Amino acid sequence: MSDKSSHNTNLMWGGRFSSQQDNIMETINSSIEIDHRMAMQDIEGSLVHVKMLQFKKIIPTKICNNIIKGLKVIQDDVIKGKFIYDRKFEDIHMNIEKKLHDIIGDDAGYIHTARSRNDQVVTDFKMWIRDSTQDLISKITKNMKTFLDTADANFNILMPGYTHLQTAQPVTFGHHILAYVEMFERDKERFTEAKKRLNECPLGSAALAGTSFPIDRFFTSERLGFDKPMSNSIDAVSDRDFALDFLSASAICATHLSRFAEELVIWASDGFDFIEISDSFSTGSSIMPQKRNPDAAELIRAKVANITGSLFSLFTILKGLPLAYSKDLQEDKELVFRAYDNLSLMLDVMNGMMAGIIIKKDNLIRAAASRFITSTDLADYLVSKYNYSFRKSHHIVGKLVIKAENLDCDLKDLKLSEFRKIDPNIDENVYKILSIQNSVNIRTSYGGTSPSEVKKRIKEWKKKLK
Ligand code: ARG
Numbered sequence: 001m002s003d004k005s006s007h008n009t010n011l012m013w014g015g016r017f018s019s020q021q022d023n024i025m026e027t028i029n030s031s032i033e034i035d036h037r038m039a040m041q042d043i044e045g046s047l048v049h050v051k052m053l054q055f056k057k058i059i060p061t062k063i064c065n066n067i068i069k070g071l072k073v074i075q076d077d078v079i080k081g082k083f084i085y086d087r088k089f090e091d092i093h094m095n096i097e098k099k100l101h102d103i104i105g106d107d108a109g110y111i112h113t114a115r116s117r118n119d120q121v122v123t124d125f126k127m128w129i130r131d132s133t134q135d136l137i138s139k140i141t142k143n144m145k146t147f148l149d150t151a152d153a154n155f156n157i158l159m160p161g162y163t164h165l166q167t168a169q170p171v172t173f174g175h176h177i178l179a180y181v182e183m184f185e186r187d188k189e190r191f192t193e194a195k196k197r198l199n200e201c202p203l204g205s206a207a208l209a210g211t212s213f214p215i216d217r218f219f220t221s222e223r224l225g226f227d228k229p230m231s232n233s234i235d236a237v238s239d240r241d242f243a244l245d246f247l248s249a250s251a252i253c254a255t256h257l258s259r260f261a262e263e264l265v266i267w268a269s270d271g272f273d274f275i276e277i278s279d280s281f282s283t284g285s286s287i288m289p290q291k292r293n294p295d296a297a298e299l300i301r302a303k304v305a306n307i308t309g310s311l312f313s314l315f316t317i318l319k320g321l322p323l324a325y326s327k328d329l330q331e332d333k334e335l336v337f338r339a340y341d342n343l344s345l346m347l348d349v350m351n352g353m354m355a356g357i358i359i360k361k362d363n364l365i366r367a368a369a370s371r372f373i374t375s376t377d378l379a380d381y382l383v384s385k386y387n388y389s390f391r392k393s394h395h396i397v398g399k400l401v402i403k404a405e406n407l408d409c410d411l412k413d414l415k416l417s418e419f420r421k422i423d424p425n426i427d428e429n430v431y432k433i434l435s436i437q438n439s440v441n442i443r444t445s446y447g448g449t450s451p452s453e454v455k456k457r458i459k460e461w462k463k464k465l466k
Pocket residue numbers: 031035091117118121325327329330331
C-alpha cells in the first residue's frame with residue numbers, strides 16, 4: 001500500500017484519497033449488512049471469472065490457482081458462518097476481495113482484471129434472484145397441492161357463493177378453493193417467465209463500456225448457468241427490469257394470498273363459522289379467555305403491503321435514473337430481499353394453516369340454503385320452459401320474492417297457488433328448480449360449479465401437479 005492510501009482504510013479504491021472517510025459517510029455508503037446475502041453468488045462469479053482470465057491467458061495459471069484456492073477457503077468460511085463481514089469494506093464484493101488479499105497476498109489484486117463492481121453486482125444479484133425464484137416456485141407448488149387436497153375432500157360441499165359479499169348463488173366448496181389453485185398457477189408462470197427473461201449474463205460489461213482485455217463472455221455466461229451474455233454493456237450494468245419482474249410477480253402472488261387470508265378471517269368469524277383454524281396457527285387473547293384469533297391469516301393479509309411497497313420503491317428509484325450505473329442502484333437489494341423473505345414466509349404459513357384447517361361442512365350447507373339463493377334458477381327456468389324474455393322472468397321472480405318476504409318465508413315455502421297468482425304457467429317443477437343441490441348440479445358449463453365439473457378439474461390438476 002502506498003503512503004497516501006494508508007490514510008484511507010479502503011484497500012480497493014483508496015489510491016487517490018488522502019484522508020479518512022467520515023463515519024456517517026461510511027454508514028450511508030456501506031451495504032454489507034444487506035448484500036452479504038449474495039456471498040455465495042459473488043464467490044461463484046469470481047471463480048468462473050478467474051478461470052476465464054486464465055483460459056484467455058490474461059492472468060498466469062499460477063495466480064489463477066492461488067486465487068481459486070483462496071476463494072475456496074472463503075467459500076468454506078461463508079458456509080460455516082465463520083466469515084466476518086466488515087462495513088469498512090463497503091459491500092460483499094470488497095469484503096471478499098479484502099479477505100482474499102489477507103489469505104493469498106498481492107495475487108488477489110489480479111481478480112478484478114476486466115471487471116468492475118458494476119457488472120459484478122448485477123451478475124450476483126441475478127443469480128440470487130434466480131435461486132430465490134426457484135425456491136418460491138416450489139413453495140407455490142406445495143400450496144397448490146395442499147389446496148387441491150382440500151378441494152378434493154370437499155368437492156361437492158355446498159356453500160353460498162358471494163358477489164359484493166352478499167349471498168349470490170350456491171356453489172361447491174371445491175370450486176371456490178380451486179379458484180386459488182388457478183391463481184397460483186398463474187403466479188408460477190409469472191415467476192417462470194421472469195426467471196427465463198433474467199437469464200442473460202452481465203459479467204464482462206465492466207464499468208459500462210466493456211473491456212479491452214480479450215475476455216470470453218460466452219465462457220463465463222455458460223458456466224454461471226446463463227443462456228447468453230447480455231449484448232449491450234451499458235444496458236447490462238443499468239438494467240434492473242429483472243428485479244421489477246421479480247417484485248411484480250411477488251406482489252401479485254402475495255395479493256392472492258392476502259385475498260384468501262381475508263376469506264379465512266371472514267369464514268372463521270362467529271357470523272360465518274365456516275372453518276376452524278387449528279390451534280397451531282391461532283392465537284388467544286390476553287384478556288378475553290374465550291378468544292381464538294386468526295392472527296396468521298391477518299398477518300398474511302397485511303404482509304402484502306411490504307411487497308407492493310418494495311415494488312413501488314424500486315419503480316421510484318429507477319424513474320428518471322440516467323444510464324449507466326449510479327449508486328442509487330445499491331438500494332435495490334434490500335427491497336428484493338425483504339419481498340422474498342415476506343413472500344416465502346407467507347407461503348409457508350398459508351400452507352401450514354391450510355393443511356390443518358377444519359371445514360365445518362354442516363354450517364356451509366346451512367348457509368347455502370339461505371333465502372332466495374336460487375332465484376336466478378327460477379328465472380332461468382321460466383325462460384327455457386316458457387320462452388319468456390329474461391327481463392320478464394326476472395320481473396316475475398322479483399314479485400315472488402316480495403310475496404315471500406311479506407309472508408316471511410323462502411320461495412320454496414310458497415304454495416303452488418301463490419306462485420300461480422303471479423304467473424299461472426308455473427307448475428310443480430318449481431320446487432325442484434328451487435333446490436340448492438339442483439342449482440349446482442345443473443351448472444355443468446365448462447369451469448362451472450357442478451360437482452361433476454369440479455371433479456374433472458381436480459383430476460386434471462392432480463395429473464398436472466404429480
Ligand atoms: N455495492 C454496490 C451496489 O450494490 C456495488 C457496485 C458499486 N459500484 C460503484 N461504482 N460504486 O450497487
